[in-house]
Amino acid sequence: MAEEKGPNFLEEIVDRDLKAGKYQEIITRFPPEPNGYLHIGHAKSICLNFGLAKDFNGSTNLRFDDTNPVTEETEYVDSIKYDVRWLGFEWANERYASDYFDQLFEFAVRLIEKGLAYVDDSTSDQIAEQKGTPTKPGVNGPFRDRSVEENLQLFSEMKDGKYKDGSKVLRAKIDMAHTNMLMRDPVLYRIKHAHHHRTGDKWCVYPMYDFAHGQSDSIEGVTHSICTLEFVPHRELYDWLINSLEIFPSRQYEFARLNMTYTMMSKRKLLQLVNEKIVSGWDDPRMPTISGIRRRGFTPESIRDFCERIGVAKRDNMIDFGLLEFCGRDHLNKIALRRMVVMDPIKVVITNYPEGKTEQLPSENNPEDESTGSREIPFGNALYIERDDFMENPPKKYFRLSLGGMVRLKSAYIIKCEEVIKDSDGRVTELRCVYFPESKSGSDTSGLSVKGVIHWVSVAHAVEAEVRLYDRLFNTEDMGAIEDDFKNHLNSESLKIQKAWVEPEFRNAKADDRFQFMRTGYFCLDKESTPDKLVFNRTVTLRDMWAKEQKKG
RNA sequence: UGCCCGAUGGUGUAACUGGCAACACGCUUGAUUUUGAUUCAAGAAAGUCUAGGUUCGAGCCCUAGUCGGGCAACCA
Numbered sequence: 009m010a011e012e013k014g015p016n017f018l019e020e021i022v023d024r025d026l027k028a029g030k031y032q033e034i035i036t037r038f039p040p041e042p043n044g045y046l047h048i049g050h051a052k053s054i055c056l057n058f059g060l061a062k063d064f065n066g067s068t069n070l071r072f073d074d075t076n077p078v079t080e081e082t083e084y085v086d087s088i089k090y091d092v093r094w095l096g097f098e099w100a101n102e103r104y105a106s107d108y109f110d111q112l113f114e115f116a117v118r119l120i121e122k123g124l125a126y127v128d129d130s131t132s133d134q135i136a137e138q139k140g141t142p143t144k145p146g147v148n149g150p151f152r153d154r155s156v157e158e159n160l161q162l163f164s165e166m167k168d169g170k171y172k173d174g175s176k177v178l179r180a181k182i183d184m185a186h187t188n189m190l191m192r193d194p195v196l197y198r199i200k201h202a203h204h205h206r207t208g209d210k211w212c213v214y215p216m217y218d219f220a221h222g223q224s225d226s227i228e229g230v231t232h233s234i235c236t237l238e239f240v241p242h243r244e245l246y247d248w249l250i251n252s253l254e255i256f257p258s259r260q261y262e263f264a265r266l267n268m269t270y271t272m273m274s275k276r277k278l279l280q281l282v283n284e285k286i287v288s289g290w291d292d293p294r295m296p297t298i299s300g301i302r303r304r305g306f307t308p309e310s311i312r313d314f315c316e317r318i319g320v321a322k323r324d325n326m327i328d329f330g331l332l333e334f335c336g337r338d339h340l341n342k343i344a345l346r347r348m349v350v351m352d353p354i355k356v357v358i359t360n361y362p363e364g365k366t367e368q369l370p371s372e373n374n375p376e377d378e379s380t381g382s383r384e385i386p387f388g389n390a391l392y393i394e395r396d397d398f399m400e401n402p403p404k405k406y407f408r409l410s411l412g413g414m415v416r417l418k419s420a421y422i423i424k425c426e427e428v429i430k431d432s433d434g435r436v437t438e439l440r441c442v443y444f445p446e447s448k449s450g451s452d453t454s455g456l457s458v459k460g461v462i463h464w465v466s467v468a469h470a471v472e473a474e475v476r477l478y479d480r481l482f483n484t485e486d487m488g489a490i491e492d493d494f495k496n497h498l499n500s501e502s503l504k505i506q507k508a509w510v511e512p513e514f515r516n517a518k519a520d521d522r523f524q525f526m527r528t529g530y531f532c533l534d535k536e537s538t539p540d541k542l543v544f545n546r547t548v549t550l551r552d553m554w555a556k557e558q559k560k561g
Numbered sequence: 562u563g564c565c566c567g568a569u570g571g572u573g574u575a576a577c578u579g580g581c582a583a584c585a586c587g588c589u590u591g592a593u594u595u596u597g598a599u600u601c602a603a604g605a606a607a608g609u610c611u612a613g614g615u616u617c618g619a620g621c622c623c624u625a626g627u628c629g630g631g632c633a634a635c636c637a
Contacts, residue, residue, distance in 0.1 A: 187565085323629095331573075
């Protein structure tokens with residue numbers, strides 16, 4: 009796990025508030041809108057909100073911000089709850105903004121009575137026009153000075169379904185010339201004759217974000233309402249509403265959202281990838297969604313570690329995708345079971361090993377964890393090794409198998425290649441080798457020393473499987489900065505499906521097992537895997553100094 | 562031509578709140594290794610956006626700029 013860091017600015021604020029006796033106990037909330045699946049950026053927010061409460065002995069509510077019935081669905085609610093729990097967090101209360109619709113309506117009435125809100129019959133275009141621009145003040149509309157009585161009646165009629173969608177809105181009465189656009193009489197309620205995933209057809213008026221979020225925070229006694237930077241200008245309105253309503257003063261604090269190289273976080277665009285079948289679903293292992301990352305094989309521990317390492321601040325950031333990979337490897341190294349898998353085979357025949365003979369050779373399951381013990385691997389005279397692990401004419405620093413050269417077969421014997429057999433195209437089809445019986449792993453008396461160790465699998469015992477090799481979904485580093493269609497930036501090589509030959513021990517593989525295919529990468533079983541057809545997802549490759557060395561040329 | 566945020570090695574985050582700029586990822590080199598993994602050791606890399614000011618002393622405070630981001634949905 010990450011080293012101790014100094015406190016982030018939010019921890020400082022909470023610490024200060026607690027020490028000053030401002031609160032007995034802090035309450036935070038994680039407030040997703042159930043209109044899509046959670047992604048790694050949400051994981052940052054989850055770790056922050058739940059982590060902060062945990063560290064300071066407070067509590068966290070899970071609250072769905074479900075104020076827009078046309079985009080929200082129960083499927084999303086379920087996936088969000090599953091993801092939060094998978095990450096290792098438990099909420100004190102499961103709440104919905106829609107739980108508060110009655111109360112919120114009451115708040116709106118209160119505002120009208122105080123002369124701080126009015127019903128506006130203008131069209132959205134007219135409202136936008138009256139609003140002005142950031143550099144030009146807005147102007148008052150013709151409905152701004154209706155009487156309290158008239159507003160009360162109209163708002164009540166809005167609720168009763170007397171008006172069509174879009175024909176009227178309730179707006180706060182603040183200041184059309186305010187330098188903050190959000191304070192220019194923001195819309196509080198709009199009419200939507202739509203079915204809501206929880207309240208059904210009870211309502212045809214729904215509160216806007218600004219009139220639901222802060223009020224929900226207040227109702228729940230949330231002390232520290234933490235959101236991302238784009239809500240900074242909303243804070244003034246957040247406070248205005250709380251003050252006008254004279255309700256519990258929750259406070260809003262903002263942090264910079266997560267950006268990651270080669271990654272697109274926009275929910276709308278992720279939905280598009282799903283709808284247009286560019287990916288297999290929200291949980292496609294290439295997706296930055298929590299469900300995708302989970303299916304890819306990352307552990308919740310590694311995601312939490314990642315969120316810890318990236319830190320929390322207010323400046324825009326761009327996290328290297330490599331950091332997530334590092335966190336993935338760091339944990340997987342400790343828990344993954346080592347296995348031998350050959351993905352691009354060359355057949356090796358050991359000419360001095362008796363045909364038909366089989367030996368069972370023990371090999372440790374995880375050198376990082378003695379308690380995982382070892383397994384037996386069958387060895388015979390015909391093996392597969394990786395095509396990459398042989399070169400007829402190797403460069404100086406190559407220390408795998410070459411013609412006339414020696415390598416050790418992991419957990420088995422040292423072999424020497426004596427003959428290369430090729431097809432008519434010159435492609436190597438078979439290597440004929442001899443082995444040294446006295447070089448057996450664990451009881452090597454051969455006196456031979458070789459630099460290279462390679463993995464292998466017995467032809468007679470190998471099990472065929474499918475491996476899915478993933479790479480970044482996009483090949484543009486900063487997907488937030490593109491101006492053209494994001495589909496122009498898709499990486500055509502983000503998924504490669506291959507056959508592989510795996511050791512027979514995999515017959516005992518379980519869904520949650522994590523594996524290290526020795527010398528290649530970390531893998532897990534995909535949900536589509538069956539006992540008859542094993543399917544593996546590559547979570548992340550191993551670090552590869554040799555590949556780096558080769559690139560240098 | 563407004564208002565609001567922000568600015569520290571390549572990246573991210575720190576700096577006991579005014580006292581020799583640190584940690585992690587990445588990078589380089591070496592050791593160990595029956596995974597070119599892991600582990601271990603060493604190293605390169607910023608003088609803190611700029612210019613002034615306050616101070617014995619400024620990354621931290623003040624002033625003015627510069628640059629980057631956000632704000633004109635009946636989305637959240």
